[in-house]
Amino acid sequence: MTSYDPSSLLADRTIVLIGGGSGIGLEVARRAIALGASVVLGGRTAARLDAAAASLGERATWATVDTGDEASVAAFFERIPAVDALFTTAADYVVGSMRDLDADQASSPFASKFWGQYRVVRAALDRLTPDASIVLMSGAASVRPPAAAPAYVAANAAIEGLARGLAVELAPVRVNAVSPGTIDGNLWAHRDDAVREAAFAQFSADTVLHRPGTEQEVAGAVIHLFTNGYTTGSTLYVDGGYSLR
């Protein structure tokens, strides 16, 4: 992965997608397979991973893993000899105001999204190929805080900082972050209709392009970061201009 040519640079590479059984991770898997890569999907639910891998074909394999459990993450990587690219969408947290959440609840974006990704990268360290590319999952709330989500804002800002710190420590391995706005995809499809519609209307009003994004648009950015050999320590905002307003 030394120059930008996604049509060939991912061929025969191994891409690990934890959270790849659904949503943005699964869309990255589809694109990577189309570009000739093999993918290893991770997540907590075997049936979801099995169905996702079956939809991708023989170059997709899967194993269960819980990014909240260090031993589980270590066991997951034991069966993968080399990692060329790594992206973790796995996270499970609550979002709310300082007044509404106690400290344990408020720490969940750090516990799951920040430390989950930290654990994954650390467990993969000895398997990363010299030109490997890591993309961390953030969220554009990092730079434009919504009304009542201060700890979630801080966790995403920390993830973008982690990408910069790891880009320095792990070079020539490249480390970047992708920071989406609100995405009309699997995550929101499983939320209450009224909550989703209100969130999409608010986001559409707040962002320059006046609509939520798509999983395909985020996946395209992740593939770009996997394959662009001269980008490291960057955060790519796939947010329709949300962070500008």
Ligand SMILES: NC(=O)c1ccc[n+]([C@@H]2O[C@H](COP(=O)([O-])OP(=O)(O)OC[C@H]3O[C@@H](n4cnc5c(N)ncnc54)[C@H](OP(=O)(O)O)[C@@H]3O)[C@@H](O)[C@H]2O)c1
């Ligand atoms: N969608 C958006 O609007 C949006 C916007 C900004 C940022 N993001 C970020 O994107 C990520 C979510 O991705 P998504 O939108 O594609 O949602 P998603 O479809 O819900 O994907 C999350 C995946 O992670 C897995 N997972 C959750 N917790 C896990 C754990 N502890 N260990 C292993 N796997 C776990 C889930 O499967 P199991 O439950 O089976 O484990 C699921 O397949 C989050 O970090 C979120 O903050 C999303």
